[in-house]
Amino acid sequence: MQIVSQVIFLLAVVGGIGLFVRRLSGIRKNILLGKEADYSDNPSERWKNVFLLAFGQKKMFRNPFVAVLHFFVYAGFIIINIEILEIILDGVLGTHRLFAPALGGLYHFLIDAFEILALLVIVSCAIFLARRNIIKLRRFISKDLDGWPRSDANYILITEIILMLLFLTMNATDYSLQAKGYGSYAAQPVGPFIISGKLAPLFSGMQEQSLVIIERSCWWLHILGILAFMNYLPYSKHLHIILAFPNAYYARLKPKGEMNNMPAVQNEVLYAMQPELAPADATPPSHFGAKDVSDLSWRNLLDAYSCTECGRCSAACPATTTGKLLSPRKIMMATRDRLEEVGKNIQKNGSFQEDGKSLLYDYITPEELRACTTCNACVEECPVSISPLEIILELRRSLIMEESNAPQEWNAMFNNIENNYAPWQFSPEDRGNWAKE
């Protein structure tokens, strides 16, 4: 019997991790559909960002209350999961609390610490659920999240609460069984632990058999739940717990005001002005800006997968908050949705088969793009270093340069700049007239 359970356990762990790795490599492939961009400079500054922005969650602390709760969930989840190591080894070896004898007092301290964190995770997640569903913060009831994204957020919070409850219940029943001097539990006396010890009396009236069933069920559900949750992650907004780290490493280090240069256009203009510099084989660029996800850089696509749909960007966006169609969060969600669609298309057909769709128009409309004031509020707010602005500007480039799709007033402004060297219709000769008045 024991060996059967060990084999089932091993299959579950290997299968769970295998599926997870396969999905991650699929996401990596999707991200690499983006155009090349160099973010390898200044590694020391980049590592600093990983520590400050990802580990330290610096941007989250713009709102300290939420930041502290979020930190509990994050620290709780990461640290408690150290305990998985013991669970996995116990499962494979058929042991029970393998580390307890070797660690002695330290073991007790560690589990106590994990239990306190587990309680903090439960409390924090409950507050987060309330913020979304009872208090209904504006950024959480936005139409951006209608449908699956809103459920996704709730599923994540509920799952985290359940996983923590399983952990505490497991410890409580374990202790109850020890108190009753039952079998292998009594042979391995641990506890009472700080939180589950208080829960143990709830179980004292129960039969040993029932307690064993509860303890074992919690143990199995805890580890299977974690494996399942791990595989849910990469299909959900919760992927940020992994991608926040590379996204912080590859954070944009240049000033936010700087737009990406287009060397191809720079050279076109240079060769037009100074034809003697043009190489004989100079070919004009094939297209400009981004119409679909593959025209964006891999950096933009990493952003799309890193977005956790928190909506801080849209809450700060002057367009969103004045009722315009644009929402920077939706820009990121649309980019990810389109990228997933393109990825599936490639997986199915071997290479991308034209599907008559594109990021521009089918996912993001010109009206949204035209509402942006390039104020960088969205970029400033993002806790995980995403730039919705860069995507907006690349799509604008495609609209204007590929299709000459501009509002009349912009065409007039372009004409004025071209002919009068100013966006208004004044003679360039008069530019210094104010000085003579």
Add this chain to the structure above:
Amino acid sequence: MNVPFMSELFARQENPDILFWVGCAGSFDQRAQKITKAFVSILNKVQIKFAILGKEEACTGDPARRAGNEFLFQMMAYQNIQTLNHYGIKKIVTACPHCFNIIKNEYPALGGSYEIIHHSVFLQQLIDEGKIRMKEGGSFKGKKITYHDSCYLGRANNIYEAPRKVLEALDAELVEMKHCRSRGMCCGAGGAQMWKEEEKGSIRINQKRTLEAIETGAGIVAAACPYCNTMLMDGLKSQEKEGEMDVLDIAELVNASME
């Protein structure tokens, strides 16, 4: 008002200490011309040897680039960099955050590297160096002033304190709006919005921002960008508050307070 042109200095084989990049708004917009003149008046008073390009200056290309017209931007950038390099310009000051941003961050990759300074930082330096001295009991002493952060100074280039330090030198009471510094709310003009009708929504961006300014109870909104200035003034007019509140550039405030 003494405004030397770069071409004249060049003909006399002279170099200015600094080139004043006036920008399109500062050159042509009637309201912004007043800011330009106030800044020139300061430069004259502190006897800084400066020059302007006059008709040789062209749009930096900022609205074209942000609208998506990279070709037009590159053409303007090429032309301006040719002019600036021809005159061997090393140091530039401008009162426009958009010109400042593009010359500072985007011209270097195109062969135009200069030391560029926004007038808010420039004025702060002159105050710190004691070159600008305020009148005793200046006209803004004790008055409530709120400062509106320009996106292209603030978030774009992390300049939050210099304009505030300039205002503090006026002995004014500086009050902050609900959204300020890195959380400052856009006036609605950036990203080439200045040149088109706003997309449809529930309220105009400049009106929403103006309401925040009115809420402070300040008598003056200080701006450091000609476009913010226009947008906020329009916002005040829409609220029929233009009699109670004024939008002034920090250069105008300093010029009016100087000895």
